[in-house]
Amino acid sequence: MRFGGTTALTGVDLEVAAGERLAVVGASGAGKSTLLGVLNGSVRPSAGEVRVLGADPAALRGRELRRLRARTGTIHQGLELPGALRVVHNVNAGRLGSWSAARAAWSLVRPQGTGEVHDVLAQVGLADRMYERTDRLSGGQRQRVALARLLLQQPELVLADEPASALDPALADLALELLGELTTAAGGALLACLHDPALALRHCDRVVGLADGRVVLDAPARTLTVPELEAFYGVTR
Amino acid sequence: MTAVLSRAAPPGPRLRRNRRRWGWSLAGLALVAWSLAGSGLFPGPVVNPAGSGEVGRFLSAALRPELGAGFLAVVTEATLVTLAYAVLGAGLSVLLGALGAPLVARATWGRRRPGWRATRAALALPRGLHEAVWGLLLVNVLGLDPWVGVLAIAIPYGAITAKVFADLLDEAPRGGHDALLAAGAGRASAVLYGLLPTAAGGLLSYSFYRLECAVRSAVVLGLIGAGGLGYQLALSFSSLRWEQVWTTVYALAALCLAADVAGRAVRRRVAAPPPGGAAYRRDRVLTGAVAAVVALAVWSAWYLALTPAALFSARTAEQLGYVVSAAWPPATDGGLLATVWATALVTIQMSVLGIVFATVGAVALAPFAARPSAPAGAARRAVGVLTRLGLLLLRAVPPPVWALVLLFVLLPGVLPGALAIGVYTMGVLGRLVGEAVEEADRRPSAALRASGASAAGSRLYGTAPTLAGPVLALALYRWEVAIRDTVLVGLLGAGGIGVLLSAETSSFDWAAVTTVLTAIVLLTFLVDLVSDRARAVLR
Incomplete structure (x- = not known):
């Protein structure tokens, strides 16, 4: 290689x-x-x-x-989470493999499937930060957002x-x-x-x-x- | 009923919209809708069918520009004149900017905010008027003298440069400077050793950027009679000699391209200097560039036969005295004020539509305009080169020329002016957005692709969030520039407040000119303020 x-x-x-x-x-x-x-x-x-x-x-x-x-799900070392997106969208990005483009676009306006997003964020202890902008979170919290994305992607x-x-x-x-x-x-x-x-x-x-x-x-x-x-x-x- | 009530409440925190952002977005949409309504696009005809034949001839002439030896000599001389104006104008503006920057820097005023605000406000007047407007005023004071072209560039550019230089000095990290002061260094040497070295790159980059802009401004000044390429363009245009028009446009585009490439090379060099060795050595490229510009300035002064005497002659003083006394007090009759108000609104609509058109176009073209990050196929590279060349041509031709062309196909009104601004601004924004795409972090979208997202999905969740803010900020910033260009387009007849200004100056009604100029300055000040607030909310 x-x-x-x-x-x-x-x-x-x-x-x-x-x-x-x-x-x-x-x-x-x-x-x-x-x-x-x-x-x-x-x-x-x-x-x-x-x-x-x-x-x-x-x-x-x-x-x-x-x-x-x-x-296949990956947590990258640099996390690769756009800071301008709210946490909910960055977690929802785990479903882009199955979502249509229209649904993905609409979700940026009205977040879709917030119940599941809330569940996975609760598992990593970030349920209360669901609508925060991702760049307002600490490094450790961002790492857990990346983990939550993976939990949603399954x-x-x-x-x-x-x-x-x-x-x-x-x-x-x-x-x-x-x-x-x-x-x-x-x-x-x-x-x-x-x-x-x-x-x-x-x-x-x-x-x-x-x-x-x-x-x-x-x-x-x-x-x-x-x-x-x-x-x-x-x-x- | 109870079933509905006992259903589990939606879990977790509620989505809270950022109210300021929503307010600004809705206001922006309303502004665009109002401008569209005013464009006359919806009711009534906007297309002028009689003009399409002339447009066909105009477009077909693009492939066979006039290449006779005589005309080529004329164009070469015109190019040199334009270049000379640009170099002298930009050089003088950098000088003015360097002298003015300490006066408007926040650091100079410290806690004395009112004084700082007052000096900033004083810059609004020279900045608020377009180079062409300055040209129009100066020609009435100085007569037909090369100083008109030079000063018309140097006054507004000098004010902008002073502001930007001051901002660069204020934003440079002050740690080194403060440490030197604490160690007992004098103020001047602290600035020299602690502040200037950190800010020098930015200052140099910006000076070369101003030179690039000055080339375009010199062309526009030619359109109102200062000589050079713009003047040649106007001559060929009014005599419907399309082959000559295209030769001039190509010369103009080549000049702009040369300025663009040279300026970019210098700025790249500043951003990424070559590794220094053990020996003390100057950067040859930067030293050479600065020396070349200084030599060019000396040559330009000789070529334009510029003498300081013209500035200080008795006739100039007399003329200045007359214009100033005639211009005060400003005219305030109701009819004029109503016209000013109506044309100001039209000007805003034109600039808004132009920016919306340019932004949409630039975003659509950006994927092609950006240089691909990974090695790409020949087809992709060819598309990229063609797109960038096309954008260069769009911004090489000044807005008033676009307005003249568009007036063949469109009936006079808001639309041709707006499209002229839009086409030109698309050339500028296309490049800026393309560069933003090149510099954007590609890893988020790559990560999404690796976990199965579609192309659209990875753009929406990976690329768009990182680019939306910068692109909107660029569009807002260009709106500030566009409002000045809209005045210019009007000056040459496309509509809005520029038409009014042109009418009042040619009838030497100086009192009315003062009123219109005040309105223009207020208008640009308002747009600057709104754009600034909107960008702050976006951040």
Whole structure:
């Protein structure tokens, strides 16, 4: 996998089964975000084969591709939430895969399906901020808005890039629990890039470590300990 | 009944509209509706069927411009004259702006707000009048002297530049400046070391932007008789020599394109300077650009045979004294005031319609005008280049020329003036909106596409929210410019308050001219105020 002149991923051979909760760990620049990009179809691999939910995103076009993408949900590291939109619209954006353009446009005038939006916001503890402008929220609150969007989208494959980086420990646990439940309910899988080894071991059942674009670690979480993972990050305490 | 009452209330907080925003939006819609009603678009005919043949000839001449050696020599000379006016006008305005900026900067006045407000208000008069209006007034004082063209650009531009320079200085981070003062540096050296370096890039960029604008203004001044390309255009137009008109338009577009490209290159360089090495070295591009402009200014003064003597001659003083004494007190008879009121309303309608037309067009064209972020196919690039060239042509031709062309097909009234403003402004806004699209954060819409949203959905929820505010702010800002251009379009006959001004100046009724000018300044002041408030609400 070559990317912009530098090789971001090479020889990654990874299979994730349904129901698995996979933590992707590695120092920054190791290729974690590129891996997620390949899986959600926004980064095209220069070589090799990718199958997501049984289909090859590079081979699909138009409606088929949209349908596959709607079954994949991503929390981006930068969150990518337009600040000028109210929270309710940013959460509702999770339904754009199934909404018609007219309905999407009308919802900006009169928010649609506010009941469900309220429910998912309540799950992340933001029900009272539903009509706030998104740029009025703190970093952690925005992260939870992105999570709520995913809860509304109900994807089968959940890709999360540092979903808990701006959250305090209790909320981080809550966020990963919600993501885990979401995957279990939809019968899919979770891939989360995580910086916190303890969090990774608590919530995931398999850990994959990347270094310089290669898989250097692939082990069940129960066989690893927090100090071992910390050593892997190069953290010395 | 009880069933209805016991149904669960809608959960969570209620959607609360931002009242100020809604109020402003509704008022804006009402303004547009009123302008549309006044345009005569709905009742009665607006199209002039007799003119379509002439338009056909005019349009077909675009492909065969006059290329005879004699005419080319005339056009070249006219181009040089226009360039000379532009360089001298812009140069003088930057000088005036630099001198005036400290007087109107918030930092100078500190807590003495009334003084600051008063100096700002004093700038409203020179800023409120279009270059062409200044030209018309100056020609009555100075006679046919090249100073008319130079000052007509330098006075309004100088006032705008002073305001913008002051804003740039006020907005520059003051940390370094304050630290120097605290460390015991003098005021002047604190400004020199702590403030100017942070603001210098912005000041330089803006000066070059003014030069670009001055080229267009010099063309317009030609239309009212100052010589150069505009004058040539008016001559060819009135004698229906379409091939010559197109040659002039192409020369004009080329000049504007050159100014545009050069100005943009300088501003890019300011925004992203090359990495400096260990050795002390000036930026060659910027130094060269500044030196070239200074040399051009010296050449221009020679080429136009500009002498300070003309400014201080006895005749000038006498003429100025006469005009000033005749102009005061302003005329206040009821008939004139009623006409001023009616034409002012028409002017507002024209400018509003023009801006709405331009904004809709610019937004529709923006996806094509913006340079694609990812490598694109040849077809997409060709469409982009063609769109940007088309927009350049739209803004290279000044609004009054568009009005003349449109008057072939449309009956006189609000519509031709509004369309002329609209077509020209679309050229400007199309570029600005295209640049906004280029600079906009593309990640939200890309993220939505990755989770299965359609193209329309990702634009609505990803792109539109980030762009709607800036685009509306640009449109409002251009409305301030358009109201001045509308006066100009009227000056050359398309309607509105400009027609009145033109009539009163040509009959030397100076008292009435004072009244009309006051109305124009008030009108532009009002539009500035409304636009400013509306933009504050949008933020």
